[in-house]
Amino acid sequence: MTWFWKLTKVYKLGGRQIQALSDVNLKVKKGEFVSIMGPSGSGKTTLLNILGCLDRPTSGKVVLDGVDVTKVPEGELYKIRRHKVGFVFQNFNLLPYLSAIENVELPMEGTGKSKEEKRRKARELLKLVGLSEREKHRPIRLSSGEQQRVSIARALANNPAIILADEPTGNLDSKTGYEIVKLLSKLSIEQGTTIVMVTHDTSKASLAGRILFLSDGKLLEKEKQGTHQKALTYPSCSREVQ
Numbered sequence: 650m651t652w653f654w655k656l657t658k659v660y661k662l663g664g665r666q667i668q669a670l671s672d673v674n675l676k677v678k679k680g681e682f683v684s685i686m687g688p689s690g691s692g693k694t695t696l697l698n699i700l701g702c703l704d705r706p707t708s709g710k711v712v713l714d715g716v717d718v719t720k721v722p723e724g725e726l727y728k729i730r731r732h733k734v735g736f737v738f739q740n741f742n743l744l745p746y747l748s749a750i751e752n753v754e755l756p757m758e759g760t761g762k763s764k765e766e767k768r769r770k771a772r773e774l775l776k777l778v779g780l781s782e783r784e785k786h787r788p789i790r791l792s793s794g795e796q797q798r799v800s801i802a803r804a805l806a807n808n809p810a811i812i813l814a815d816e817p818t819g820n821l822d823s824k825t826g827y828e829i830v831k832l833l834s835k836l837s838i839e840q841g842t843t844i845v846m847v848t849h850d851t852s853k854a855s856l857a858g859r860i861l862f863l864s865d866g867k868l869l870e871k872e873k874q875g876t877h878q879k880a881l882t883y884p885s886c887s888r889e890v891q
């Protein structure tokens with residue numbers, strides 16, 4: 650289980666304070682596919698960065714796959730990131746001078762796997778995302794959709810508990826973007842990977858099991874059946890905290 654409780658984030662910029670998240674509560678079950686929508690500046694990236702241990706909350710509790718990451722010392726957070734989180738970005742962030750398979754192997758550096766093990770795992774993942782025929786290609790020789798598939802395979806390299814995807818279809822045409830979201834959906838269903846995806850696109854968001862809306866740093870949930878919106882409150886979550 651991954652959850653937030655009373656999460657707030659305040660950025661200090663010069664003399665100004667920017668409240669990016671206020672009192673956000675969220676529970677994501679293992680294997681769930683959640684999409685987050687919201688206007689620009691509503692706090693979506695801040696929320697993903699905190700969940701992915703790239704940033705710390707100002708206050709509140711963050712439990713990532715059962716680990717209270719707010720208690721993990723700064724110097725140890727990289728281990729949590731490496732083993733529990735896979736990131737997928739809008740602009741793919743592949744290394745241009747490495748082949749597809751080398752890009753997928755990269756997060757496995759320093760994990761104690763042999764060269765052969767890394768290669769076997771990367772090959773398996775490229776097959777999973779439908780790119781077995783492209784393993785030697787450098788990013789420049791791949792289409793945008795293929796590059797995003799490589800980045801999804803890379804995100805899966807260390808068997809993360811959760812995949813965080815920040816506007817993964819933002820640089821793709823509509824059809825390719827749809828295929829990428831379908832691939833994420835397949836991973837959550839078939840591999841039990843938990844996925845939190847930020848998107849601007851309602852039709853893509855609706856492929857997820859749940860849709861959440863961020864508005865001015867506050868989280869609202871849209872029930873999949875119907876248009877009812879409610880503020881998220883989790884009494885059961887408060888019991889867990891006590």
Ligand SMILES: Nc1ncnc2c1ncn2[C@@H]1O[C@H](COP(=O)(O)OP(=O)(O)O)[C@@H](O)[C@H]1O
Nearest residue numbers: 660662667669688689690691692693694695696
């Ligand atoms: N590093 C930062 N320093 C100061 N303000 C920031 C920083 N990152 C984001 N913000 C501000 O926090 C708010 C939420 O930003 P962000 O999470 O990037 O929103 P979104 O991803 O929904 O567009 C915005 O007002 C943004 O300007």
Ligand SMILES: [Mg+2]
Nearest residue numbers: 693694695815
């Ligand atoms: Mg953003």
